[in-house]
Amino acid sequence: MRIVDLHSHWGTERGYVLRSADALAQQKSTWNSTPTYDTEEQMAAYLRANQVKTILDFGFTKNLSIEEVKPLHDYAIETQTKFSDCIFGNWLQMDPRLGQAAADELERCIKLSKGFVGFCVSGSGTGFAASDPIYHPIYEVLQAHNRPALVLVGHTGAGAGLRGGAGIKLDLCHPRYIDELAIDFPDLQIISGRPAWPWQDDMISIMIHKPNVWSEVHGWSPKYFTDPFKKEIRSRLKDRVMFGADYPLFRYERLVQDWKDLGYTDDILERVFHRNAERLFGFTEAK
Numbered sequence: 001m002r003i004v005d006l007h008s009h010w011g012t013e014r015g016y017v018l019r020s021a022d023a024l025a026q027q028k029s030t031w032n033s034t035p036t037y038d039t040e041e042q043m044a045a046y047l048r049a050n051q052v053k054t055i056l057d058f059g060f061t062k063n064l065s066i067e068e069v070k071p072l073h074d075y076a077i078e079t080q081t082k083f084s085d086c087i088f089g090n091w092l093q094m095d096p097r098l099g100q101a102a103a104d105e106l107e108r109c110i111k112l113s114k115g116f117v118g119f120c121v122s123g124s125g126t127g128f129a130a131s132d133p134i135y136h137p138i139y140e141v142l143q144a145h146n147r148p149a150l151v152l153v154g155h156t157g158a159g160a161g162l163r164g165g166a167g168i169k170l171d172l173c174h175p176r177y178i179d180e181l182a183i184d185f186p187d188l189q190i191i192s193g194r195p196a197w198p199w200q201d202d203m204i205s206i207m208i209h210k211p212n213v214w215s216e217v218h219g220w221s222p223k224y225f226t227d228p229f230k231k232e233i234r235s236r237l238k239d240r241v242m243f244g245a246d247y248p249l250f251r252y253e254r255l256v257q258d259w260k261d262l263g264y265t266d267d268i269l270e271r272v273f274h275r276n277a278e279r280l281f282g283f284t285e286a287k
Helices: 021-031 040-049 066-082 100-112 133-144 163-167 176-184 200-209 227-233 252-260 266-281
Strands: 003-008 052-057 087-092 116-121 149-152 190-193 213-216
Touching: 003 190, 003 252, 003 266, 040 052, 040 066, 052 116, 066 087, 066 100, 087 100, 100 116, 100 133, 116 133, 133 149, 149 176, 176 190, 176 200, 200 213, 200 227, 213 266, 252 266
Parallel strands: 003 052, 052 087, 087 116, 116 149, 149 190, 190 213
Antiparallel strands: none
16 A cells, blocks of 8 residues: 655654754654664665655754755655656754744745745744744745645653653644634644644644644654544544654554554545645645
8 A cells, every 4th residue: 555654754864853862862762763874865765665755844944044054954855756657755854933034944945946945833942842934934935835834732752751852842843833824814724744743633623623724743652542543443433544654763564564453444545645735735736
């Protein structure tokens, strides 16, 4: 079965999401995997072998200056162009305190890339919840180009187990901020990133109430989803839940098997693995 992976990271050393020695040391305990680096060619070959088309996210760029982030964006766009059969596009993360400069850089990348370019909001990583007006210039660019926003929700493995949680405030990824954002930007398609535990019921309610809110579930094995969420995936939310992996922290072989072990019908698995994402994106930007 083909897979549209709404969120993974870079397997290359230049793009690897975990940057510090402490974070790399936590990979085994948090994701049960070991840090290894792939070349761009190896990363693409692995995606192809698993019939994956993915959107990649650096993750660490949200605290960099414009001067530091531009070369990384150019690298991402160049790589996507070279391997467009398996890399659909890129999520950008930038410090919202950069203001209009961040919005201008997002627009530059959208115009430069032949693939998809969207924006990922990490409230806990930036210190600003997704509904904060500081993001409005970015959302206006997304809306003008008909691109969705990916908003990270729930518990994060970033900082887990480190002293003071590495300063990460979990509440800034509460689903309530997506609810507020969906009101302020009713025509913006909003994707909640990760399962929203420990606020999963809140996320279910928001998705049922706000038709412009979707969900992708990277960073977790589905066997750890809450029972109400597992039920909604086959019922009220069957058209709006999408696959996310978090490669290279997770590998596709494990996640696909864990999904199959839940006993969903082929119809539900196809919706989650690719059909819902294909309907949302249309893949009109893919070349």
